[in-house]
Amino acid sequence: MPRPAHELITLTIDGREVQAPENSMLVDAAKLGDVEIPVFCYEPKLGNPVGACRMCLVEIEGIGKLQTGCSTPVKDGMVVHTQTERVKEAQRSVVEFLLINHPLDCPVCDKGGECPLQDISFGWGSGLSRFVEPKRHFVKPLELSPLIAIDRERCILCYRCVRFSQEISEDYQLVLLDRGADSYVSTFDGHPYEAPFSGNIIELCPVGALTSQDYRFRARPWEVENAGSVCTLCPAQCNVTLTVRDERVLRVLAREHPEVDDGWLCDAGRFAYPPHPPAAEINGGQALTLGARVAAPLVRDGGTLRPVSWARALQEAAAGLARAGARSGAVAGGAASNEEGYLLTRLMRDALGSPHLDSRATGALPLELMRALCDPRLQARVSDLEFAHAVLLLDIEPVRDAPILDLRLRKGERRHGVKLIRSAGADPAQLRAAARELSAAGKEVVVLWSERFAAGPEGEARARALLELAEELSFGETDGAGLLEIPAWANGRGLREAGVLPSAGPGLTPPPAGGLDARGIADALVRRELSALYLLRCDPLDPKDPLAAGAPAANGAEAVSPAQASEAWTRALDHASTVVAHASHLTAGVLEHASVVFPAESYAQKEGTVTHPDGRLQRVRQAVAHPALVRPEWLLIAELCSRLGLELELHSAEAVSRALFDAVPFYAGMSLEEIGGRGVRWQERPQAAAFGRAEELPG
Amino acid sequence: MSQQLLLQDIDEPGLHTLAVYERRGGYEALRKALAMTRQEVLSELEASGLRGRGGAGFQMGKKVSFLPHGAIERYLVCNADESEPGTFKDRELVQKTPHMLIEGIVIAAYAAEASRAFIYIRGEYVLQADVLDSAVAEAHAAGYLGEDILGSGHSLSLVVHRGAGAYICGEETGLLDSLEGKRGNPRLKPPFPANQGLYQGPTLINNVETLATVPAIMRMGGAEYAKLGVETSTGTKVVSVSGHVQRPGNYEIELGIPSREIIYGLAGGPPEGRAIKCWFPGGSSAPVLTAEDLDVPYDFDSLAHAGSMLGSGAIIVVDDSTPILDVAMKVAKFYRHESCGKCTPCREGTNWTVTMLERIDRGEATPMDLDIITSVCDHIIGNCLCVLGDAMAMPIASMVAKFRPELEAHMQAAHERALPPAAAPAGGGGGFA
């Protein structure tokens, strides 16, 4: 579906000519001319304007009544006044109306200092009120959910939160009850507002009516630093701003990126930072800074993991790996960065001489298939989900696999009429049926598929069917069409491209020698063909880890149940003489089997890059210092390389990034500056040509 | 003798049944219309000059012509959510001559190329909705509704939808939201319903009386109809007269006759020995007029010129036995109760106005409060999403303007009642909120 094209027009605002896209809303166009029109209810992310708060009234020549700037599309030649006495009086009156029942308890309000109502009252209000009646008072704050507190005295009924619930996350749990001046935001019959994206209403609230239970009274805006980073708790890799005070992350806010998250966060990403049992319970989130995190290097001693010095931990790890040498295997997952993945390839291939390393939880695919699926011409962008004619979902549950994409799909369906198709199954006939349905919808088609789809005995056949579908629907020649794979791990794509695969080196190039995939490594451990295992941010015995999921059943093949997978891995770990793990928590496999545990950094402590499922390299920036006994993970792998005789001469995180960019042909010439705060899709750089065309697939 | 178009058979026994309505020539206008092209029907409507009888007074033919053409589903919605205080004309028509309304709906839908129609009737009108249900069933059975009406190829489904008590649903976009199963919050305009109305489709919305007049226009011809009334307010209008008059009720008048003739001539004027203090010419949303304005011709433009409006055509007469403050409080409280709460000036302004009026009544106000009321009303008028806020602000502002001395006296008297003689006056001044 063609994205709206915007022709520039010229309008006059307060006497100055402003160029703006035609039909953009006046408040947005005004910003292009450095004119601010105050708004409360207007938030483009929420869809069509509602014109409820009336704060943005302006005068437009030729129209008698004042108009709401939030809902007036600009036209060429329009003449707008925002500074006339008539406009000012209307704006002052709206502020006065809004403050009638607002408690003005700014000194004890969490929003104070970052409050649009404060700012607008100061900037556009008269500073006086003629309202002398008593204000109304309610019990406050009240719990709206275990995560969110509501203060109904402060609410100015701007509709943002209820529109979010109704039109964005579409959970329709948050509504306005009653009518007129008595209206209030509430849920049904005392039920909490529990939905996967509920926390966004806190950020949307233009007053202090909705506040985070966790962040309440923890800091003032002028006491905190804001650090931009990328959440690496899932493959969606939403852009975030971390609110930091005294080397602690107190809050996670969205850092809007239209090509990644559209300005929203899921509750797991937003609330996973402190040890918050309800959040962890609801969302399965991981703690970012506190909680039962591994905070020091551990070594198994007399059957128990005990904290030891770094020297001892590194020495034990190096010794164990050295003993195994080429009989080592490695699996990387979780939030491991591209740099860590790259260094792991050096450790395994160059220092230990082992080709056995993997970052796919679901089993290997032949390299030519991996390359074909990764072909830059076939890759869809996140925003394509919103503007496609149709999206085919293959073995994926967005709200679980990459939550923020769930909102994007809903947006596309609701606003642009994107047709969402869930294939009944994955055999070629069913895919062909889906293809017919897709092509009936239009040319621009996106296939959103999970790594699981190509897992198991039929995985290869399915991957080929997927490529046939892409061929049939001419993805290569159609802008806005393509494949978008959601890997099992947050940085699955980046780790593959860094070369953490048994069948490929950096840049999906053929490796010097082929190796075993994750399952093969497990089997080889049992057979004592391998004796050491390096677990970089994964644990096959952690039920939440994709490695523990087993493999799906397919035609003529048995399913591997999670219990069978766990049994196989337990035996493998039992047989391993050395297990080195990078872990944030002592999950089952680490706790029972690791010989050495390196404490994993939280993403707020990490410096490095990750690659989004659509090929966008993004920077993870260090926002808080490492705790005393936590060290950068890249440094640990580099140190192990050194102790095993491989001197990499990489002395800073940036140097590792450069080494990675040099090693991956299609990342060539990339720099951290180029990636910046918004990321870079490697497919959009000229160096993408280095990927080469996908080889002809062997029959 | 004034022409009677809507009420000429109104109390005939059984008129609400199809048989009696047909014997009176019912559905002949529909047959005539279906024999014409849609454009010809539209031309008749435009020629009639018929202005909407719901309150806004927009030309009905023009409204029909605004609907876009093409292969999209168009809707017709009849607004029977008659809730403007003082208005009860639609109730009389729906209850007693429902087929006249249905016939008008079918003709208008034909002109507008609408194939689905809804009558949104306020939930309180239980009897009237039951009557409509029966009439729709009869009309359907007789082939005046449904597929291929009278062999014309034109089809129309008609559903009677009952509201549940909210004045704001009389506002056309609030009505559409309510009909879609939502809270009856008005929508931003544009887009106007003609382009994007019910279920996002082009929608013609008209009041009961407007649509009920359509058969008469088709029978007479638009040009003939336009000869009734005055140039910019053609035709006849059912006026609901209530309050302090001797014969409250509905009267069908030719537009443009002097208001005095309605209030005194038809409705008998105020009770013996009382004089008119003020009157609302078009429901409680209209700015009040006084006895001095009784000779204003009762039509859209003359009343607008006099500083008020014809609105829904409901005259409420208040005589000199009632304090103006009581009237103001009644009106303001009504609009506070009915404000949907969506936009700020209406939600907060109606509430604030009520609290100020109450303070006057308690003797805690000063004349400055009257200025604040006027200013608050000013800040509501024209600044809201829909006209509900204006509907409170305009009459209240008119009462403060026209009866200020009485209000000040009221304030003073209440003040003296409330406080011992030596006590300090209550402040009404400014301060930090």
Place this chain on the structure above:
Amino acid sequence: MSGGGEGEKRMRAGQGGWDRPAEREKRGASIPDPASTPVPAALRERIESAMALYPDARSAAIPALHAAQEVHGWCSPEAIAQVACVMAVTPAYLDSLATFYDMLETAPAGRHSVYVCTNISCSLRGADELLAAVEEAAAADPDVRVRSFECLGACDIAPMASVDGVYVGPLTPQDVPELLADLRAGRAIMPERQLARRLVADQRANSREFPPPPPQGEGAPTSAERDGAHASEERQP
């Protein structure tokens, strides 16, 4: 003059609503699960047939809530959950409607309702005194819910009341005992004062002679006729 509907509104909003937190033992209220939400068959049938009338089934929300209110007496959480289950919407969506519309009861209400119009035209003719009289007379009767109501569209019979949906007027405080007696006895409410029997006020209306009544068999009576519409020929002043 007492406030038209003001006390009403307070009761509906209920300080409790504003002051009510989420309850810890509850979970988020999504669309009710049919397996755990039994719905009376007749109610389900009414809701489903209402849904079939509209291009978008959500249009049936108000008729569905009306129907549930008839079954449950008010829009109780249970009633709302049942409608939500049949319509496949969240209960919050329906609650936002139930609290918006005056005729939907959001607290337990009696079997009978008396709406006394207290808007301008009725109050000019004594509605506030009427309301006070009805409230006083019915105060001890949990079966009768008396409400001050905004303009009911019957200012020609002011002051008036809608008694279980039947419009009666003009009424004085002296009429209240008879009105309540009729209501409690299940009789037609003050038949002579019912709006259904009132002729139009305009003396010039009915300008055409009424023809003789139709021969037998023509024009079968409708429900409205059975209910007594047009039964009287009395013209009121």
